[in-house]
Amino acid sequence: MVRSAIVQKLAVIGEAASRVSDELKDRHTEVLWPKVVAFRNILIHAYFGIDWEIVWRAASDESPVLRDQIARILDEFGKPDSTA
Numbered sequence: 849m850v851r852s853a854i855v856q857k858l859a860v861i862g863e864a865a866s867r868v869s870d871e872l873k874d875r876h877t878e879v880l881w882p883k884v885v886a887f888r889n890i891l892i893h894a895y896f897g898i899d900w901e902i903v904w905r906a907a908s909d910e911s912p913v914l915r916d917q918i919a920r921i922l923d924e925f926g927k928p929d930s931t932a
Contacts, residue, residue, distance in 0.1 A: 851900065854907050855891050861914070862888020872921070879917045 865884040873881045887906060891898065 851903070854903060855895075855898070858903070858906060858911070859888050859891050861911070862886075862891070876917070876921055879914065879921075884914065 862884050865879075865881050866888070868881065873879070891903070
């Protein structure tokens with residue numbers, strides 16, 4: 849159950865990365881956009897050949913780095929007004 853949830857969340861992240869505009873990708877080359885998307889494709893299309901150690905490393909080590917990178921990108925757009 850946990851493995852399924854992790855794969856699903858990582859796949860969603862990869863799908864979202866595939867929809868980021870080229871302009872934003874070009875401005876933020878510190879994010880490894882192609883690797884994020886490629887990892888999603890592997891998870892979705894090679895499910896029975898998944899290396900679970902790699903998945904765990906992606907979830908536990910690489911996802912927090914990506915989260916921080918995305919948070920910095922979102923900060924460029926400013927914080928939403930919570931009073932609205």
